[in-house]
Amino acid sequence: MPASFEFPIPLFGLQGNQFAGRADIWKPVSFTEDELKQRGGRSYGVIGRLRSGVSSKQAQAELNTITANWIPRFKENYAVETGFGARVYGLQDQVVGGMRPALLILLGAVALVLLIACANLTTMLLARGGSREREMAIRVALGAGPMRLLRFLLIESVLLSVIGGVAGIVAAIWGLDVLTAVGAKTVPRLREVNLDATVLFLTFVISVATGILFGIAPAVASAKPELTEALKEGGRGTSSGARRNQLRNSLVVSEIALALVLLIGAGLLMKSFVHLQKVNPGFNPKNVVTAELSLPLLKYPRGKPVIDFYAEVLRRVSALPGVQTAAFTNVLPLSGSNTDNSFHIEGRNEMQTKVFPDEEIRSITPDYFRVLQTPLLRGRFFTEADNADAPGVVIINQAMAKKYWPGEDAVRKRINFGDSDPQKIKWFMVVGVVGDIHHQGLDVDPKPEFYLPHPQRAYRGMILAVRSGQDSRALISTLRKEIQSIDPDQPLANVRTLETVAGESIAPRRMSVALLGVFASIALLLAGVGIYGVISYLVVQRTHEIGVRMALGAQRQDVLRMVVGHALKLVGIGAVIGLVLALLSTRALAALLYSVSAFDLTTFLFVTITLAGVALLASYVPALRATRADPMIALSHNA
Amino acid sequence: MIKLRNLERSYPLGHGKFFYVLRDITLDLAEGEFVSVMGPSGAGKSTLLHILGMHDHGWTGEYFFNETAVHHLKAKERATLRNENIGFVFQQYHLLDDLTVYENLEIPLSYRKIGRSERAAIVGDTLDRFQIVGKKDLYPRQLSGGQQQLVAVARAIIADPKLILADEPTGNLHSSQGEEIMQLFQKLNAEGTTIIQVTHSEKNAGYGNRIVQLRDGWVVEPDRK
Numbered sequence: 001m002p003a004s005f006e007f008p009i010p011l012f013g014l015q016g017n018q019f020a021g022r023a024d025i026w027k028p029v030s031f032t033e034d035e036l037k038q039r040g041g042r043s044y045g046v047i048g049r050l051r052s053g054v055s056s057k058q059a060q061a062e063l064n065t066i067t068a069n070w071i072p073r074f075k076e077n078y079a080v081e082t083g084f085g086a087r088v089y090g091l092q093d094q095v096v097g098g099m100r101p102a103l104l105i106l107l108g109a110v111a112l113v114l115l116i117a118c119a120n121l122t123t124m125l126l127a128r129g130g131s132r133e134r135e136m137a138i139r140v141a142l143g144a145g146p147m148r149l150l151r152f153l154l155i156e157s158v159l160l161s162v163i164g165g166v167a168g169i170v171a172a173i174w175g176l177d178v179l180t181a182v183g184a185k186t187v188p189r190l191r192e193v194n195l196d197a198t199v200l201f202l203t204f205v206i207s208v209a210t211g212i213l214f215g216i217a218p219a220v221a222s223a224k225p226e227l228t229e230a231l232k233e234g235g236r237g238t239s240s241g242a243r244r245n246q247l248r249n250s251l252v253v254s255e256i257a258l259a260l261v262l263l264i265g266a267g268l269l270m271k272s273f274v275h276l277q278k279v280n281p282g283f284n285p286k287n288v289v290t291a292e293l294s295l296p297l298l299k300y301p302r303g304k305p306v307i308d309f310y311a312e313v314l315r316r317v318s319a320l321p322g323v324q325t326a327a328f329t330n331v332l333p334l335s336g337s338n339t340d341n342s343f344h345i346e347g348r349n350e351m352q353t354k355v356f357p358d359e360e361i362r363s364i365t366p367d368y369f370r371v372l373q374t375p376l377l378r379g380r381f382f383t384e385a386d387n388a389d390a391p392g393v394v395i396i397n398q399a400m401a402k403k404y405w406p407g408e409d410a411v412r413k414r415i416n417f418g419d420s421d422p423q424k425i426k427w428f429m430v431v432g433v434v435g436d437i438h439h440q441g442l443d444v445d446p447k448p449e450f451y452l453p454h455p456q457r458a459y460r461g462m463i464l465a466v467r468s469g470q471d472s473r474a475l476i477s478t479l480r481k482e483i484q485s486i487d488p489d490q491p492l493a494n495v496r497t498l499e500t501v502a503g504e505s506i507a508p509r510r511m512s513v514a515l516l517g518v519f520a521s522i523a524l525l526l527a528g529v530g531i532y533g534v535i536s537y538l539v540v541q542r543t544h545e546i547g548v549r550m551a552l553g554a555q556r557q558d559v560l561r562m563v564v565g566h567a568l569k570l571v572g573i574g575a576v577i578g579l580v581l582a583l584l585s586t587r588a589l590a591a592l593l594y595s596v597s598a599f600d601l602t603t604f605l606f607v608t609i610t611l612a613g614v615a616l617l618a619s620y621v622p623a624l625r626a627t628r629a630d631p632m633i634a635l636s637h638n639a
Numbered sequence: 640m641i642k643l644r645n646l647e648r649s650y651p652l653g654h655g656k657f658f659y660v661l662r663d664i665t666l667d668l669a670e671g672e673f674v675s676v677m678g679p680s681g682a683g684k685s686t687l688l689h690i691l692g693m694h695d696h697g698w699t700g701e702y703f704f705n706e707t708a709v710h711h712l713k714a715k716e717r718a719t720l721r722n723e724n725i726g727f728v729f730q731q732y733h734l735l736d737d738l739t740v741y742e743n744l745e746i747p748l749s750y751r752k753i754g755r756s757e758r759a760a761i762v763g764d765t766l767d768r769f770q771i772v773g774k775k776d777l778y779p780r781q782l783s784g785g786q787q788q789l790v791a792v793a794r795a796i797i798a799d800p801k802l803i804l805a806d807e808p809t810g811n812l813h814s815s816q817g818e819e820i821m822q823l824f825q826k827l828n829a830e831g832t833t834i835i836q837v838t839h840s841e842k843n844a845g846y847g848n849r850i851v852q853l854r855d856g857w858v859v860e861p862d863r864k
């Protein structure tokens with residue numbers, strides 16, 4: 001779409017290239033007389049702007065009345081039992097609605113990471129506050145008022161959080177480029193995302209505010225030292241010290257709990273993703289290149305010219321060196337587009353059976369399943385002989401055979417698509433049954449589908465699919481040349497490999513998995529750092545105790561066990577809380593999971609063990625340091 | 640029981656120089672002795688005691704404990720030997736502030752292979768013996784200095800050591816409290832425990848049967864009383 005083009009209706013108060021990359025040309029819809037009589041096709045969507053003051057509920061009510069009126073008028077097509085009707089969706093829901101759960105979950109993940117970071121900051125500042133209690137006490141003893149002390153501590157934490165905030169924004173500017181590059185095809189309207197002043201300001205305010213809030217708490221705690229105690233005991237096991245230890249411990253426990261929730265979420269998504277990648281799509285996407293062709297109505301009127309053009313393309317493309325097989329289809333699996341059609345089954349009275357068949361329809365050329373390598377289960381594929389004048393034939397997939405002819409052989413059964421003139425009804429006989437294809441997504445069970453030979457259901461827009469021996473991309477320029485030699489005006493659009501098509505179908509998942517994975521890793525890292533910090537501080541704080549214990553008989557491994565044991569206790573409590581939180585919250589993920597339960601035991605176990613491992617490692621280093629401590633130093637006179 | 644040969648302890652002063660705290664100590668201490676180490680402040684008494692107690696191992700020379708060459712032992716073996724034989728009373732008590740009297744007494748037992756119920760029995764006996772049963776749930780800071788030292792002594796003997804090392808055990812106590820502890824040591828000594836104490840008090844030294852004088856790191860009067 002040229003940069004100057006603007007969508008005629010201002011959407012959400014926004015003007016501009018919101019549809020860039022989706023369409024190049026807009027043309028008015030027009031129907032022939034015949035087409036207007038057709039009531040079997042369902043491939044158009046209607047878009048409308050509601051008059052101001054009209055709610056979508058009212059619009060829905062009005063549409064209900066309209067469609068309810070059609071039902072008695074066109075009994076053939078919309079019997080009451082089909083549940084025929086129209087549904088009103090907001091355009092915004094339609095455009096971004098699909099990503100909503102994923103985006104909300106990511107938002108939640110960001111909030112959790114922020115919480116963990118806050119807990120971490122507080123832990124660190126608490127440790128600092130603890131080690132500076134004497135300093136503070138001396139300042140107070142020398143006459144520093146509480147306000148002055150507070151100001152001193154405030155300046156410090158503000159400085160810290162401002163530096164953090166600035167660093168975060170710099171990272172965000174870099175990260176955004178990566179994000180848009182990765183997610184452009186995935187998240188609708190991601191292209192429009194930028195770091196505007198509001199976002200920057202808000203982020204900055206949040207980071208600084210949390211920094212101050214969580215920085216000031218420990219500051220206040222250490223600004224009120226019990227003077228004599230702090231000066232005398234030198235920070236050895238005073239009661240305010242015990243309080244701070246408790247706070248520090250509970251902060252680490254919450255860090256672990258929150259990290260566990262994130263890790264389990266990421267783990268479940270990752271497992272879903274792995275499962276999804278293992279799903280057999282029902283076809284082999286390797287070494288297939290696809291391209292869209294669309295014939296203009298004026299140059300290629302209905303029927304024969306269209307059929308002949310595509311037949312000619314196939315003839316030439318198939319002869320190209322490197323091409324194994326080539327075929328056309330009107331819709332490509334996993335590409336996001338679809339068409340369906342209602343039909344009648346020979347010998348069944350819909351009014352009695354209350355079954356009004358309407359399934360996915362595809363128009364293909366004979367070698368289509370050879371290109372896709374979808375297996376033939378019964379009967380035969382189409383041949384050149386199944387042309388426009390030949391008896392109607394249809395190939396159905398297994399899901400359709402099971403749905404309409406359970407326990408029977410579907411081959412030789414007949415269907416028709418109705419006609420306003422009952423004399424003209426054309427029958428289509430099932431000649432083959434093929435394997436199911438995941439059309440709407442790897443995570444969506446295959447739906448019943450039926451295929452008609454292109455000459456018997458000619459579409460003007462078709463997709464060429466070519467299988468070659470090796471990397472199919474090498475073929476693209478040759479293909480283009482070949483088409484141009486048939487019709488120099490005919491462009492080849494949207495050229496991509498079938499692997500790309502399949503890959504793009506799981507791109508939104510890949511992005512959620514990647515982002516949640518990154519967040520979970522950060523959470524794990526932060527939790528690890530938190531544990532390391534707390535245990536390091538604990539070791540310093542308990543130097544005297546450790547010295548005494550070693551003098552009284554503690555061996556190195558006793559000390560190691562004591563310190564690591566303390567860490568493990570924190571991890572244990574955190575893990576229990578985290579697991580409970582995870583059990584309560586993974587349900588929110590359910591919409592994004594594929595063949596993985598929201599309570600998947602292996603994931604829960606594996607993640608918990610990983611977290612415990614990291615925690616163990618993070619506490620082991622300071623614990624080791626503790627065992628190396630010379631008890632003599634702890635026991636020396638001035639301890 | 641203890642045989643020291645040319646034992647020396649020094650601390651680096653920097654620039655390749657060393658400050659010698661103990662010089663060429665050669666000393667024999669027999670089982671059943673009650674020895675008082677005396678000397679001015681800074682003479683190296685505490686240092687000597689910590690070496691004997693196997694807390695410190697940064698020394699040179701030879702130290703035989705019941706024929707075992709301590710100078711050849713690894714840290715773990717040294718700790719085991721210490722756990723089996725030695726109880727230590729620190730000059731500053733070194734009770735753990737966050738633990739009750741009961742828990743403080745339990746520490747040495749927890750590092751020896753003693754079952755939970757047996758541990759409880761031993762701690763109970765010891766509380767009885769030191770007449771501090773009523774104090775078992777108190778924290779050190781809730782005790783007087785004398786009571787704290789009493790607990791520290793109790794902790795030193797709780798694992799039934801053959802040798803008790805006590806660094807100025809009465810230094811911070813009233814004389815009556817000090818006497819109590821000295822009488823206790825005398826009683827333990829009579830029962831066969833070897834005792835080495837650091838003391839400034841001639842009176843306390845009178846409870847023992849031998850005095851070792853230290854001066855600037857040298858043993859000056861290694862004679863028997």
Ligand SMILES: Nc1ncnc2c1ncn2[C@@H]1O[C@H](COP(=O)(O)OP(=O)(O)O)[C@@H](O)[C@H]1O
Nearest residue numbers: 636650658660679680681682683684685686687
């Ligand atoms: N870790 C050390 N580093 C350097 N010098 C030390 C150290 N520990 C003790 N000293 C010195 O060793 C000398 C003896 O100390 P100590 O054995 O405690 O004497 P005391 O006889 O008073 O118990 C003192 O001069 C002391 O300053």
Ligand SMILES: [Mg+2]
Nearest residue numbers: 684685686730
């Ligand atoms: Mg001393």
